[in-house]
Amino acid sequence: MYFEGVIPALVTPFGEDDAVDAGALARHAEWLLENGATGLVGTGTMGEAQSMSAAERRLVIETLVEAADGRVLVTAGVSSETPANSLAFASDAAAAGAGALMLLPPLGYHGDEREIEGFYRAIADATGLPIMAYNNPKASGNDMLPALVARLAELDGIVAVKECSGDARRIAEIVNATDDFEVLVGGDDWALEGFCAGATGWISGVANVAPRECADLHRLCAEGSLDAAREIHGRLLPLGRLDMKPKLVQYFKAAMDIVGREGGPSRPPRLELTVEERREVEEAVRALGAGVAG
Secondary structure (H helix, E strand, O other), rough: OOOOOOEOOOOOOOOOOEEEEEEHHHHHHHHHHHOOEEEEEOOOOOOOOEEEHHHHHHHHHHHHHHHHHEEEEEEEEEOOOOOOHHHHHHHHHHHHHOOOEEEEEOOOOOOOHHHHHHHHHHHHHHHHOOOOEEEHHHHHHOOOOOHHHHHHHHOOEEEEEEEOOOOHHHHHHHHHHOOOEEEEEOOOOOHHHHHHOOOOHHHHHHHHOOOOHOOOOOHHHOOOOOOHHHHHHHHHHHHHHHHOOOHHHHHHHHHHOOOOOOOOOOOOOOOOOOOHHHHHHHHHHHHHHHOEEE
């Protein structure tokens, strides 16, 4: 199993000069691992990958691989518009030490199922790294229904799917339609439902802020301690619901700043939160309770 447990989708910290702050990223990765993270994902949606150059993306993955120091698998997001671009990102990620890839359907093109399957086949045939397909209709413009995901699961090298449609029913449907295929929760406001339906892991944005609580939620669900799991889930929900909004990156970076982590600014076209949006984040962080590590 490649992707068991709570795997943060890391934000990318930027310094005052707008450069990737590798030191802050390494410190953040170490804190996540100390607080229960079982893997790390860089250069994904949460990591603002589309705003970064190929060299910056490689720097992020190199930094995470060095920080992980063999303790956990580092997964690189390699989503793009074309197989050629994704393969270039995948080659860089492999050279940087990544152990797996995360891949949306082709960005900016509403492909039919034949085209989407061909896109994934092209990447899988050309790389030796295991691939996590990523179903996020809002991010890619393509919604991969469970029947299509089950066909992707038959391709050599496609070992998992991050399901982020918002429909928790799909977790059980994909689990029941596949064999030895990992199904991961991709939305922060339905981790409880996803784990109980059979998800093996959770690619989490809220874990950037509250990794220990997220790890405890996974453990309690695995143990069947659902009353305790629901209590933690209830405290995570106000912040977790921000994961499904367009400004998720700004929301989680602001939440990190509030709890004493290094979130910092985002790159344009993202702008700073409004006063009202900032207040929403503050209220969500308060709902987490006093036990959140800083």
